[in-house]
Amino acid sequence: MPPDAAERPPDGGPRRNRRGARRQSGRRRAALAVAAVALAAGLVTWAVGALGSLELNTIDARFQIRPDPGRPHDVALVGIDNATVTRYGRPPLPRRLDAQVIARIHAAGARVIASDLQFVGRTDPRDDQALEQAISSARPMALATQETDNGPNPVFDGHPPVAQLGAKLAAIGIPTDSDGKIRRYFYAPVELPTLAVRAAELATGRRVSQHGFPNNKAWVDYLGPPGTVPTYSFADVLAGRFAPDAFRGRVVVLGITTPIAQDIVQTPVTTTPMPGPELQATAIHTVLHHFPLRSVPGWVDVAVIVLAGLISPLVSLRGSLGLTVLALLATLAAIAVGAQLSFDAGRIVTASYPALAALVGGAGSAVAEFYAERRERRRVRELFSRFVPAEVVDQVIERTDEDLRLGGVRRECTALFCDLRGFTTFSEAQDPQRLVEIVNVYMSEMGAAILAHGGTLVSYMGDGIMALFGAPLEQSDHADRALGAARDMIGEALPRFNAWLAEQGLDHQFRMGIGLNSGQVMSGNVGSENRLEYTAMGDTVNTASRVEGLTKNADTQLLVTDATRGALSDPPADLEFVDEYPVRGRQAHVRLWTLPAAR
Incomplete structure (x- = not known):
């Protein structure tokens, strides 16, 4: 049921x-x-x-997970590092030294020199003149400067004009994110293009389009941690200690890399600060490669x-x-x-x-x-819980699928059939409402006895009940449970029901018939998509139903087949042999047993 x-x-x-x-x-x-x-x-x-900060953190993680792109071959860095400071002192260095380094880089075949050093104001006239000549000889050069709302700070106090030296001014302003890291750079902080843009334009001879800078910003395509860009000491270059092809065909950035100058930036690729000039070199590489990283x-x-x-x-x-x-x-x-x-x-x-x-x-x-x-x-x-014992409801539900269907199984079970004797004649004298009440009381009494012994109420058929022991959950003592339920139905539940009838003023005492049979049973949900019923099938079930029918002509309310008796773990001493009966559908007679209390 x-x-x-x-x-x-x-x-x-x-x-x-x-x-x-x-x-x-x-x-x-x-x-x-x-x-x-x-x-x-x-x-x-x-x-x-x-979630801007969180989004930036995910971008940092992507940089760190990304396969190593390798060292760039189109940019290089010459830095005033600790060795240079030890040899020549803290920057700014004498401009004649800057001039000599620029001359060596240019002579080594650099494509463009981009100076991150700012040559503001005048110093020693001979040093300034040497630097001006070096810049003019290395043309075109990009020279960094600060830009304000009033325009860029002049180089050499504006005399001679930068254009006369064959150089281009470039802004060095860089946007910083809320966490202090630099992930993007400007096309132009105010109006003057940044050093990366200017150097790329000089290297290619073409104007860099602002379309690569949505909202005036573009992503820096970091190639790795600090030191990824080929870097050379200012002191070594000044002394000529570098490979002949170190700068050939490259855009070379000239800047300060020693930490004492505090020209360092935080980047998304590592927690180690990166020298500002290396950031500029990385940005130049990004522009030269047409912005490899874009939103x-x-x-x-x-x-x-x-x-x-x-x-x-x-x-x-x-x-x-x-x-x-x-x-x-x-x-x-x-x-x-x-x-x-x-x-x-x-x-x-x-x-x-x-x-x-x-x-x-x-x-x-x-x-x-x-x-x-x-x-x-x-x-x-x-x-x-109305049809199986409360303590096993969870186990039954666990065996159902998403539509709460129980799949078909074949196992050893005991089937129980019962009905009331003379109920049809009795019902003809009752009004429908009263009759339904009587049936409900009867079913409640019998159902409680079955459930108390772990049985499953499969179906109600008028005043008849079909129950199963051993399914849907396995029960090794299914026969003992079924016989125990039958004993309580006859000895306790039926007397209570008859007593209730008497209390209702109904002068009728019912007897009942119960048939038990054990064996292989197939059980599960059967039916169409629109209607499913849990039921049990097989010869064992059919025989149990027919044995229950034999109680009508026997002097007992209970008949138990020999198969059920054989399945009992410990047959009770009061189980009595009745006789062998022919059962429709079976060739051999069936040996039947009963309990004295059922007579």
């Missing part, structure tokens, strides 16, 4: 369909609500940049956020709580892997906002699914 039979109309199907439709409709409403909240959380926070268009970020927020709610429509959680974990993994692969290919896709949408969608779907399953399990528990 299906667990919901007591509350289903005769045809069963429409109500089951309505109940299933209500559950699915509830799932759709919950999924829609969760999806809306997830998308709102992801898109609104993305629009206002609420994807905003609509791509929006699409990723929407997709991430919808996956778990959609899965929850068809899946279980476990599948919903699995979908969430898979979505988060896909976001992380996808963001990294995209980064490795040179495109930055947002990761924290899709992750937020996925977490809200997944957690919301999981919570909704959890409470939906909890409500459904509570409902099913209440239903099952």
Whole structure:
């Protein structure tokens, strides 16, 4: 008997369909609500940049995970390092030394020299003249300067003009993120192009388009930690201690690398500070390679956020709580892997906002699914507890599938059939309402006795009951349980029922018939998609039903087959042999037994 039979109309199907439709409709409403909240959380926070710091941290992680791009071959750095300071003193150094280094770099075949050193004001006239001649000889050069709202600070106090020396001024302002790290750089802090832009233009002879700088900023494509850019000591270059091809064809940055000058920056690739001139060299490499690292268009970020927020709610429509959680974990993994692969290919896709949408969608779907399953399990528990013993309800539910169906099994069981003698004649004299009340009292008494011994109420058939011991849960003592239930039904439940009839003023004392048979039984849910019933089938069940019918012409209310007696772990001493009876459908007679109390 299906667990919901007591509350289903005769045809069963429409109500089951309505109940299933209500559950699915509830799932759709919950999924829609969760999806809306997830998308709102992801898109609104993305629009206002609420997770900006977290997003930057994910970009740092991507830099650190990315395969090593290798050392650049188009830029180099000559730095005033600790060795130079030890030999020549703290910067600024005499300009004649700067001039000599510029001359050596130019003579070594440098493509362009970009000076991160700022030659502000005048010093020793002979030193200044030497530097001016070196700059003019090494033309074109990019010379760094600070730019304010009033314009760039002049080099050499403006005399001679930089253009006359064949050089170009370049700004050195660099944007710093909220955590103090430098991940992007300007096209122009005010109006003057930055050193990276100017050096790239001089190296290529082409103007760098501002299209590569959305909102005046572009990502620095860091190639690695400090020291990745080939770096040479100012003192070594001055002394000629470098390979002949060290600077050939390269853009060479000239700057201060010693930490005492505090020209160092924090980068996303490592916690070790990077010298400012190396950052400039890295930015020049980025421009020369046409901005290898770019943000994807905003609509791509929006699409990723929407997709991430919808996956778990959609899965929850068809899946279980476990599948919903699995979908969430898979979505988060896909976001992380996808963001990294995209980064490795040179495109930055947002990761924290899709992750937020996925977490809200997944957690919301999981919570909704959890409470939906909890409500459904509570409902099913209440239903099952009417037909199987309360202590095994959980075990029965665990064996059902997502539609709460019990799969077919074949096992050793004992089947019990019973009904009231003379009930049909008795019922003809009762009004319907009264009759239903009597049947309910009778079924309650008998059902309680069956459940008390671990039996399963398979079906009610008018005043008859079919019960099974040993299914859906295995019971090695199924025969003992069935005989114990029959003994209580006849010895206790039936007398209580007859006493109740007397209290109701009904002068009728019922007898009943019970048949028990043991053997192989096939049990499970059978029926169509619209109507399923838990039932038991097989020769064992048929024989039990026919043995119960034999009690009508016997002088006992209980007949137990020899198969059930043989299945008893310890046959009771009061079990009496009755006789051998022919049973329809079986060639041999069946040996039957009973209890004295059943006569």
